[in-house]
Amino acid sequence: MKNNIYPCIWFDKDGKDAAQFYIDTFGDGNITTDTQMVVTFELSGQKFLALNGGPEIKPNPAVSFMAVLEDKDELESIWNKLSDGGKVLMPLDKYEWSEKYGWVQDKFGVSWQLYFGEVNDDVHGQKFIPTYMFTQEYNGKAEEALNFYVKLFKNSKLDGVMKHQEGDMKGLVMHGQCVLDDYVIAAMDGGNGHDFHFSWGNSMYIECETQEEIDHFWNAFAAGGEESQCGWVRDKFGAWWQVIPKQLVVWMTDPELAPKVSAAFYKMKKIDIETLKKATE
Template sequence: MKNPIYPCLWFEGNAKEAADFYCNVFKDTKITDENPIVVMFESAGQKFMCLNGNPQFNMNPSISFFVVCETEEELMKAWNILIDGGSILMALDKYEWSEKYGWVQDKFGVNWQLSFGKLADVGQKFTPTLMFTENVHGKSEEAINFYTSVFKNSDVVGILRYAEDDHDVTGTIKHAQFKLNNNVFMTMDSGLAKGFGFNETISFVVECEDQGEIDYFWEKLTEGGEESMCGWLKDKYGVWWQIIPEILKELMSNPDKSQKVVEAFLKMKKFDINTLVNV
């Protein structure tokens, strides 16, 4: 199993504008592919998908991206661009975990946690951070154990729990790091955050080599969750995933087949590779 995992950001028809914006925010960032449905960009070797969707969902802080900035100049440049038209959730300041850190929701609604530090401390520049709130509050550790059981090359890096004087539920997760197929993720529980939770605006794409892998992830991740259309599913914690065949990009780039491929997968819940290849 190779199974690259990367985030998909749902925009309201302005995916290209958003991708261009992030190319300006973060160094070593470029658009790698685009079509009317999605725009792909890479930053620091990590892949992001920007989807042109409908205005039916609202982004929120339940999933944010922890960003390691190795110089203060890099951090300040990104911060100043991101706060323009955005909103500050945590002021840029010194905290116990960072000499300089701030949390901002940008003008498109995407949440970023910028932190001055060393890339080696995390292992990657951008780390998806899942906040477990409301009906899934307190289930962060259970989710970590579930995800690391599903994906290969996975392990728990570390868990820090709330103490009695932390103004949240003692014993629940204050901060945790874990790896799924060597991709770093972070989680936290929040009993204070209200009125938002996971939704379709940020999902995680899992590329599969063959039908067996698609069947495997579909079965595991829909357990207690919910099937949707076009390879989308919601797991039992409310986190959204897209289980797609890696050959899909090749099929979509074939002008003689792309439209038929789209027509075929629009009728599918779980992807059927054989059907797509033979349309």
């Protein structure tokens, strides 16, 4: 599964340990890049980036990964591994939306929703779905955010929105789903009772081929949001993105080029490809 969009998870210095834990837990995975700062790995063909950023930032349940599993025994086995040393957020049980479902924060702080369902029918063949919970001042913004993202990315569509029908959350999103450049993400409104919100702990990484692409995404996210260093930008709904040239990984893993490219890269907010190219000369 080749996508230009994939999740980045912030770890202390144990990104490789976490990657190997997820490969052992879910199976069908491998580590594809292993550097001191960045570890990339795949689960069922989907790419993840583990960033060894330090102890200041931690992932939290504002972004979780819904794993769609078609075998109940496999789901229970995975649940036991993820919950060992972690924290159960919703018990593994039968719910109105699934015969078997549970939500857990693992020992690395990463949150997973395990859902018994059909991968092809429910989520277009994508086993792991980044799921955003809009809380605090962003509660009630889930549907607006999904529509914003769909307009921004090519090959995109809104894939359905279910809303609460009663109570304090009536009219707000229980579960919404969209496809962004053939990559599925989901969202929900989470109410005002949670003590967490979007952070650098979980971001989405966008690989861009051209400066035009970088400008397109950066300018859209930064409008009403917040620009930060090294291609990080927060959109007006609070979610964090990294808008990065595709060539960066190649440069940063080259022992000769990496120091020169890094020196230029760390001075930037929005990334300028030409400046990075000149640094390689």
